[in-house]
Amino acid sequence: MYLSKLEIFGFKSFAQKTVINFNEGITSIVGPNGCGKTNVVDAIRWCLGEQRSGVLRSDKMENVIFNGTANRKPMGMAEVSLTIQNTKGILPTEYTDVTITRRIFRSGESEYLLNKNLCRLKDITNLFMDTGIGANAYSVIELKMVETILSSKAEERRILFEEAAGVNKYKLRRRLALRKLDEVKADLTRVNDIVSEVEKKVASLERQAKKADRHNALSTQLRELELDLAEREFALFHIKIDELKNSREENFKRKIQIESDIARLEDEIKDARDKLLIIEQELAEKRNLITEQTDKIYQVQKSLSVKTERKNALERNRTKYSEELIELEQELRSSEELITNGTNNLITFDEVLKQKEYQQQEIEKKLEDLNSLLEQKRSELKNHSDILLEKVREISNKENEVKNIEKSLTDFYNRIEKLNERIQNISNTIAKTVGFVEELGNERDETKRKIEEAEQLFVQKQNEKLKLESELNHLKEKEVEQKSLIKSIKEKAEFIQNLIENLEGVSKGAKALLENKSWLRGETTILAHIGNTDEKYRFAVEASLRNNLNNLLVESLDDLLKGIEYLRNKKIGKASFFFPPNGNENKQSFFDKIQNFILKNKAKKLSQESGFIGWTFDFIQTDKKWKNFFDKILQRTCVVDNLDSALALYKKYPQFNFATLNGDLISIDGIIEAGSEPKLDDSLFGRKQLLENLKNELPTHERKLIELQKEILWKEEQLNEIDLTVLSERGRMLVNDLANVEKQIAQFEYEIKKSNDESDKTQKEIQEFAALANELDNQKIKVSEELSVLKLKQEQLNSEQTTLEEEFRLVRTKHDETLNLLNNLKIEIERTIGEIKNTNNAIARAEESISSIKSNIERRKNDIASAEEEIQTIQTELESENQSLQSLEAEKNELNKLLEEVESRYKESREEVNKKESELKKLRNEREQLSNLIHKSEIDLKELEMKKESLIEHIKESYSLNLEKKVFEDLDTFNFSERHSQVQEIKDKIKNLGPINLLAYSEYEEEKQRLEFLYKQRDDLIESEKDVIKTIEEINQTAQAQFKETFDKIRENFIKIFRTLFDPGDEADLRLEENEDPLEAKIEIVAKPKGKRPQSIDLLSGGEKTLTAIALLFAIYLVKPSPFCILDEIDAPLDDANIDRFTRILHEFKKDTQFIVVTHNKRTMEAAETMYGVTMQEEGVSKLVAVRFNEDFDFVDK
Template identity: 55%
Template sequence: MYLSKLEILGFKSFAQKTVIKFNDGVTSIVGPNGCGKTNIVDAIRWCLGEQKSSALRSDKMENVIFNGTANRKPMGMSEVSLTIENTKGVLPTEYTDVTITRRIFRSGESEYLLNKNLCRLKDITNLFMDTGIGANAYSVIELKMVETILSSKAEERRTMFEEAAGVNKYKLRRRLALRKLDEVKSDLTRVNDIVAEVNKNVNSLERQAKKADRYNRHIATLKEIELDLAEREFASFSKKIEKIKTTKDENLTKKAELDLDLDDLSLKLNKLKSNLDQIESELKSKRSKVNKKTEVIYSVLNDISVAEERKRSADSNIEKYSAEIAELGKRINITSDDIENAKQRIVKTTEEVDNKRSSQNEIKSKLEELRTNLDEKKSAVKRQSEQIVHKFKAVSLKENELLNIANALDGKNNQITKLNDKVLQLTNDVAKTVGFIESLNEEKDTVAKKISESEEQYSKKVAEKEKLEIKLNFLRTNELELKSLISALSEKINFIQNLVDNLEGISRGTKSLIENTSWAKGDVALLASIGSSDEDFRMAAEAALRYNVNNILITSLEDLQRGIKYLKENDLGRASFYILDRDESSRGGFLQTVERFFENRRRKNLMKDDAFVDWAENIIKTEKKWSRFFSKLVHNTAIVKDFDSAMRLSAKYSNLSFATMNGDFFDGAGIIDSGVSPEFEETLFGKKQLLDQLKNELPAKQKQLRNFSESIFSTTEKIKGIDLKVLSNQGKMLVNDLANIDKQISQFEFEKKKANDEIEKTHQLVQEYAADANKIDNEKNKISDDLDKLQSAHSSADTELRIKEEESLKTEKEFNSLIYSENETKLELERALGAVRSLDNLVIQSKNNIENLNTSIDIRQNDIGRANKAIEEIKNILNSKNSELENAKQEKDILTEELEKTEKSYLEIKSEAAKIENEQNDIRSEKDSILDSNRDLEIELNESEIKKQNLTEHISEEYGLQVELKQFDDLQTFNFTEKHNEVHDFRQKIKNLGPINLLAYSEFEEEKKRLDFLIQQRDDLVESEKDIVKTIDEINHAAHTQFLKTFDDIRENFIRVFRTLFDPGDEVDLKLEEGADPLEGKIEIIAKPKGKRPTSIELLSGGEKTLTAIALLFAIYLVKPSPFCILDEIDAPLDDANIDRFTRLIKDFSNDTQFIVVTHNKRTMESAETLYGVTMQEEGVSKIVSVRFNENVNVVA
C-alpha cells in the first residue's frame, strides 16, 4: 500500500487544479522559501481529517481556501483528494484504489467523500485506525514535532506508541464497555429505587389490611351501644319539650302588665321635653350673640398685630437700603480702575500681533522652496526602487531555474541505475505471483459458504429486533403522553389549590373574616369550605348551595355584632352571616310542627316521581357539628335528573327548590339559574369538589406511568440483548475477506501483467534518460552565465538607490523643521489676537456694570421714601383699632350674664325629666328580662327539637333505622354521660386507626407480584454488571500485553537505530514510568551521545535532538511500518555528516515505506528517485514542476 496521487484545488496558494503523482521509494519536494512546499503537507494532513486549524497554520478553518491575489479573485471552496493504492488489503475495504476527498466552502459547510461517495469523518478515522496513517499519526512528521516528541509532554509521544501497538481499538472497546457499565449501573440504581418504593408499599398495604379488620370489629360494637343510647335520649328530649312550653305561657302574661305602666310614664316625660325644647331655642340664640361678639374682638386684635408687624418691617428695610447704597458706590470706583488697566494692556498686545505676522510670512516663503525640491528627490528614489525590484525578481527566477536544472540532472543519473535493478526484481516477482493465485482460489470457496450462513442468522435477529422496537416506540409514546397528562393534572391541581387557599371569588370582607377569626369567640367557618359531595353529585350540590356558599357560619348574635364591627373599623366591605341560634329560633317554631305532617306527605309524593334522584341534604357531606346547618339550608331542595324534569316538578311543587345533575337550579320563588360555568369560574364549593376529584385521579395516573416505565425498561433490555452489531461485523468481516481475496487475485494478475510490461519499457527509459542528461547539462551552463550578469546589475542599482535615499531624507528633515516653526508662530499669533479681543470685551462689560450700579442706587433711594410714608399710615390705623377693641369687650360682658341665667333654668327641668326616664328604664329592664327568658326558653325548645330530629336523622343515616318513642323507668338515674363516653371511646378508637383502605388486601396481593418481578429484573442487571466488568478486565489485559510487547520491540529497535546514527557505545534507552498503568504512564527517553552526559534530552543540540527523534520514529516503523511517511524539513538542523546518515536510513526503509521529503538540503535531494519543484511564477499562486530522473521536466500544474 502506498500514496499514489494527490489532487489539490483552491487549497491555500494552489489556486488551480494541481495533480501530484507519487511513486515507490523516496520523493523530494523542493523550492524557495514561501513558494508553498509545506502547503502540500498541510493538504495531505487536512484530507486525512485534521480538525485543528492551528495545525494547518491558520486562525480558522476557512482560511485554507485560496484567498485571491492582485490578479485572481478569491475562490469559494477548497478541495483535496488523496488516492491510496490498497493492493495488499491493509485498509479494511474491498477497493484496491481508495480515494479520500475533503471539501470546505466559505459558508462553513464541509464534506467528506470516500471513493466519490459522501461519508462521515468517523468513517475515515475508522478506515485508518491502527494503520499508522492519520492526521495525528506518525505518518506526517514536521520539524516542530521533533521538539514535541522529545518534550516533557508525554501525551503526543504516547500516541505514536499506541498507534504502533494497535491498542486504540482496545481503548475504544473499553470506552464503549465503560459507557454500557454506567448505563447498567444507572438502570440498577433506578430499579433499586423502584424496588425500595414497591417494598415500602407492600409493607404498608399489609399493615392496612390488618387495620381494616380491626375497624370492622369496632364498627359492629359501636352500632349496638349507639342504638340503645339514641332511644333513651329520644324519650328524654320529648319530656323536656312539654315542660318548656308551659313556662313560656306564664312569662307572656306578666309582660302585658308591664307595658301599661310604661305608657303612663311616657305621657309625663313628653310634656317636660316640650318645655326643654323652648328653653334650648332661647339658649342657642344667646350663645350665638356671645360667639359673634368674641369673633369681633379676635378680628380687631389680629388687625392690630398685623399693623405693628408692618411698621417693624418698614424700619428694617430703611436700614438695609441705606447699607446697599454705600456698597454700590464702592463697586463703581473699583470698576473704573479696571477699565484704565485694560486699555493699557490692549496697546501692548497689538504691537506683539504685528511682529508675529511678519515672522509667519518669512517661514511660508522658505517652505514653498523646500517642498518643490523634496518632491523631485522622492520621485527619483521611487523610480530607482522599482528598477531594483524588477532586477531582484529576474535574479530569483534564474536561481530557481538553475536549482531545478541541477536537481533534474542528478535525478536522471540515479534513475538509470535503479531501472536496471528493477528489471531483475520484476522477473522474480512474476514467478511468485502464479503460486499465490492458485492458493487464493481455494480459500475463496470456503469464505463464500460462511457468508451465506451468516446472512440467514442476521435476518432472523433483525426481524425480532424490529418487533421489539415497534413495541418500545408504542410504549414510549404512551409514556410521554401520560407524563404530559400527569404534568397538566398536577399544574391544574396546584392552580385550583391556589384558588381555594386564596379564597378566590369571595368578597374582600368575607375573606378577611375567614383568614383572621380573632374577632369571634365561638366557631367560625365558611359554608363552602366545610361541605363536600360525591363526584357524581358535584354539580347538583353546587347548584343547591349556589346562593349560600359564601356565607360565614357563626354560633351567636354577639359574634355577628363583632364581625360587623370588624368590617366597619377596617373598611373591608360587606359579608353575609348565618347564625346558628337565630337560624334555629326562626325556623323551629310551632308552625313547622303543624305543617310537618303535610310537608312529609308532599316529599313522599315527590320521591315516587321517576325524575327524582335524592334530597340535597343527603348528598352533602360535612362534620357532625355542621350537619344541621346544611340540613336546614337545603331541607326543601330536591335533586332531579335534568332541566325538563325540574321545570315540570317546580310548577307542581311551588314550595320546593330543585337542582339538576347538570347544575341547573329552580328556586321555589320562580328564579331559574342555568347555563355552563368554566371549571375555574365555579363557586369555591365547586372548586373544592373539583380539587378532590383531581387529587383522586392523580395516584392512578402515576401508577399507570410506573407500569409503562417498567415495560419500557423490560423491552429495552430485550433489545440490548440482540446485538446485531456483532452479527453484522461477522458478516462484514467475511465479505471483506472475500473481497480481499478477489482483490488479491486481481492484483496478482495485474502485477504479473504490469511486471512484464515494465520490463519491456525499462530498456527504452534507460536510453532516453541518458539523452536527457546531456541536454540538461548544456542548459545549466547557459543559465549560470545569465545569472552572473543579472547579479552584477542588481548590485550597481542597489548602491545608487542608497545615495538617493540619503539625499531625500536630509531634505525631508529640513522641511519638517520649518513646518514645526510655522505651526508654533500661528499658535502664538492666535493667542495674542485672543488676548486683544478679551480686553476689548472687558472694557465694554465694565462700562455697562457702572451704568447698572448707578441705576440700582436710584432705585434704593426711592424705596426709602416709600417706607417712611408707610410708617405714618400704620400709626393712624393702630389708634383707631385700640378704641374699637374697648367697646367690643364691654358689650360681650352684658350678653354673657344673660346666658348664664337661662342655662340655670334649663338644667332644673332636665333633672326632673331624667328621674322619669330612670323609672321607664327599670320597667323596660324587667320586661327585657322576661323577653330574654322567653328567648332562652325558645332556644332551649328549638335546641331540644333539633337534637331530637338530629338524633333521628343520625341513626337513619348511620344505620338505616328509625328511632321510636319508648317508655323508660330509669331515665332519671340513667348515666347518659358514661354511655356517651363509651361511644366516644369507640369512635376515638376508629379515628385512631386513621384512614382505612378496605381494598388493602387485594392491593397487597397485586403489589407483592410486582415486587417479585422487579427483584428478578434487579438480579438480571447485577449479572449483566458482572459480565461487563469481566469484559473490561479482559480488554485491559489484552491491551496491556500488546502494548508492553510493542514497547519492548520499539525499545530494542530504538537502541539499535540510535547507535547506528551515532556511536555503538552511546548510552540510550526507553523507560516506562514505574508503578503507573502502562497504558497511562509516562514514557521516558534517555539519550546520551558518547562524551556527553546531559541531564535531559532538552539539553541536546538541535541536530542531536533531530537524530534522536528520527531514531525513535524509525524504531516504531520497524515494529509497524506505516505505508508512507511525510517528512517536512526535519533535516534542516543536520550537518552534512548527519545528513548522510539520515539519507542512508531513509534508503534502508524505502523498500517497505514510501517517503515524501520536503527539504532544502542538496544531499537529501540527491537521495530521491523523484523530485518535485514548487515555484511561484505568478505572485501568490503555487505551481508544481516534476522531475523523474532520466526524463524531461514536466509542468504538472
C-alpha cells in the same frame, strides 16, 4: 511502503485523467500560484478519507467536482485513486499494491473502494490506523498546519502524538466501552424507576391491608360509644324541654305587670318636658346675644393683629434694602476698575501677535524649499535601489541555476543506478506473488463454508425474534384495550355520580325540595332513588314508572302540606308526592272485593300467555318499608318480551299495563309510548346501584391490566436477549473477508502482469536519463560565464548607493529641524490669540454688569421711601382700634351675668326629667329582657325538638335502631363534651384512613413477588456495570502507559533534532500538564533559540516556528516513521540558510520515508530526485509536466 501512484479525474481543476507516478526519495511539485499545485495535496487528503469540506477549501463536498470552464462542461463525478506499495507488509493486508479509491457524484452520493472493491470509510480508516497515514495524521503537512502543530488548542496538537503512540485503537475501544456503560446505566435507571414505583405500590398495599384491620376495630368502638351517647342526650333533651316550658310561663306574667308601670311614667315625663322647653328658649336668646358680642370683639382683635404684623414686616424690609444698597455701590466700583485694566492688556497682546505672525511666514518659505530638495533626493535614491535590487535578483537566479544543474546531474546518475536495482526487485516480486495466489485459494474455500453456517443461525434467531415481536404487539394491543376500558368505567362512574349529585332528570319542583329540606321534619327522597333492578329489565321498569319516578316520598301528611306550601311561597312549580296511607287501605267495600277477585283471575290467565315475562313489581329490589309504594302503583303492570306481544295481550286484557324489554309501554287508557331504545346512561331509575356496580367492577379490570403489564415486561426481556446485530455483523465480516481474499487473488494476478510491464518501462527510462545529463552539462558552462559579468556590475552600483544615502540623510535632518521650529511658533501664536479673546470677554461681561447694578441701586432707594410712608399710616389705625376693643369687652361681661341666672333654672328642670326617664328606661329594659327570654325559650324548644328528631334519625340511619326514653342517674355529672370528643376522634380516625381496599391482601402478595424479580434484575445490571468500568480502567492504564512511553521518546528526539536545526546550545522541550490524565493533559512546546527567551512560542518568527514544527514532525517520525509525507509549501517562511537545514533533514530521512514537497523555493527543488510542474495552459484546467534527475541526463514527460 511508499506512495507509488496518484490518479486524478474530475477533481477540482483536473478535468482530464491525470496519473502521477511517485518514486522513493524526494519528489517536488512546483508551478505558479493558482495553477492547481495544492489541488494535488487536496486529492491525496480527500482520498484518505477527509470529511471536512473546509479543509479542502470548499463550502461543501460536492464542490470538489470539476465545475467546468468557458470551453469545457462541468463533470458529474470526481474520482481519486491512491496506490501504495506494501512490500514490507506494514499495512494489515497481504497485498503488495493497495489501491484506495474515492468517488463523489453531484447528487451527493459517494463511494470508497479498496483494490476496486466497494468498502466503507471505516475499513480504510482501520487499514491505516497506527501507521501514521490518514486524513488527520502527520502524513500530510501544510503551511497552516505549522500553526496547528504549535497551536494552543490541545486537541489539535494531541492528534499527532496519539497517532504516533498508537493509542487511537484504545480510545476507540474506550468509547465503545463508555457507550456500553451508558446503555447499562440507562437500563439500570429504567429498572430503578420501575423498582421505585413497585416499592411504593407494595408499601401502599401493605398500608392498605393494615388500614382495613384498623377500620373494622374503630367502627365497632364507634358504635358502642355513639349509641350510649345518643341515649343520654335523648334523655337530657326531654328534661331540658320541660324546664324551658315552665320558665317561659313565669316570664310572660312578669312582662304584663311592667307594661302597666311604663304607661304611667310616660305621661309624667311629657308634662316635665313641656316646662323644660320654655326655659330652653329663653336660654337660647341670651346665648345668641353673647355670641354676637364675641364676634365683634374677634373682628377688632383680628384687624389689630394683621396691621401689627404688616408694620413689623415693613420695618424688616427697610433694613434689608439699606444693606443691599451698600453692596451694589461697592460692586459698581469693582466693575469699572476691571474695564480699565483689560483695555491696557489688549494693546500689549496685539503687538506681540503681529511680531510672531511675521516670523511664521519666513520659516514656512524656508521649509518649502527644503521639501522640494528632500523629495528630489528620495527619488534619486529609490531609482538607484531598484536597479541594484534587480542585479541582486539576477545574480541569485544564476547561482541557483548553476546549483540546480549540478544537483540534477548527480541525481540523474543516482537514478539510473536505482532503476537497475528496481529491475532486479521486480523479478523477485513476481516469484513471491505466484506462491501467495495458491495460499489465498485455500483460504477462500474455508471462508465460504463459515458464511453458510452464519446465515443458517441468523435465520433461526430472526424467526424467534419475529414470533416474540408478534406476541408482544398482541399483548400491547390488549393493554391499550384494558386501559381504555378502565378509563371508560371511571368516566361513566363520574358521569353517573354527577347526575346523582346534580339531580339531573328530576322535575323542577322535586329538585327544589330535595336541594332545600328546611320544610321537612321527617325523611324524603324520590321514587327513582329507592329501588333497583337487573340490567335486563331496567328499560321495562323505567317505562312502567315513567310518570312516578319524580314523585317525592314523605312520611307524614304534615311534611306533604309543608312541601306544597314551600313550592307555593317560592313559586317554583309543582311536585308529586307519596305519603303513608291512613290505615284503612285494607278495608274494602263489597264491590271492591268482587272487582279484585275478577282481576286476580284475569292476572292468572295473563301470566300463562305467550310473551308474558312477569309482574313489574317482582323485578324491583328495595327496602321493605318502600315495598308497598311499588306494589300499589304497579299492581296492574306486567313485563312482556316485545311490542307485538304487548299489542296482542292488550286486546285480550285491557285492564292491565304492558311494558316491553325495550322500554315501550301500553297503558290501561290505550296510550302507547314507543320508539327508539333509550340509552342506559339516561335512565333515572336505579342510578345509585348502577354507580355501585361500576365501582365494584373497576378493581377486577385494574388487576387484569397489571397482569398484562407483567407479561409485556417478560416478553420485552426475552426480545432484548436476541441480538441480531452481532450475528449480522459476523456474517458481514465473513463476507468482507471473502471479498478481501478474492480481491487479493485478483490483485496478485494483476501485479504479476503489472511487474512485467514495469520492468520494460524502467529499461527505457535508463536510456532517457543518459541523454538528459549531457544536455545539462553544456547549460552549466554558459550560465557560469553570465554570472561573472553580473557580479562586476553589482560592485559599481553598491558604491553609488552609499553616496546617495548620505546626501539624503543630511537634507532630511535639516528639514526636520525647521519643521519643529515652525510647529513651536504656531503653538505660541494660538496661545496669544486665546489670551486676547479671554480679555475681550471679561470686558464685555463687566460693561453688562455696570448697567444692571445702577438699575438695582435706583430701585432699592424707591423701596426704602415707600416702606417708611406705609409704617406711619398703620401706626395711626392701631391707636383707634384699641379704644373700640375696650368698649366691646365691657358690654359682654354684663350679658354673661344674665345668662348664668337662666342656666341655673334650666338645670333644675333637666334633672327632674332625667330622673323620670331613667326610671322608664329601666322598666323598658326589663320588659325587653323578658321578651327576649320568652323568644329564646321558644327558639330553644324548637331547636331541642329538631336535635331530638335529628338524633333519632341519625341512629336509625346509622344503626337501624329506635331510641327509647331511659332514666340515667349520672346525667348531671356526665361529661358530654368529652364523650363527643371521643366519638369525633374515632370518626376522624376512620375518615383519615380514607378509602378501604378489601383486595389489598392478595394484591400485596402479587406485587411483592414482582418486586423480588426486579431486585434480581437490578443486581445483574450492577454487576455488568462493574465489569464495564473495570474494562475501561484497564484500557486507560494500557493507553496511558503506551502514550507516556511514546511521549518520552518524542521529547528526547525533539530536543536532539531542534538543536540540529538551530544550534547545539539552543533550548527545546515538550511538557505534559501535571496532575492530569496523560491522555487528556495539555502538551506544552518550549522552544528558545540561542539569544532569545520568548515566554511563548507564538513570539518566535515565522521561520523559527516552521523549523520548530519540522523538528517536532521528525521527532514523531523517529518514534514511528510515516511511510510517506506530503509537505505543502511549509518552507515558504524559511530563508536560504534555514532551507539548507530543512533539506538536510529531508535527505537524512528519505531512506525510510518518501517525501512529496509542494514548493516555490529553488533550493528545495534542488533537493528533489523527481520534479512535477503544474501548469494551466488551458484556462481553469491543470496539466502536469514531469522531470526526473540523475547524474547523466534529463527527461521531460508531459
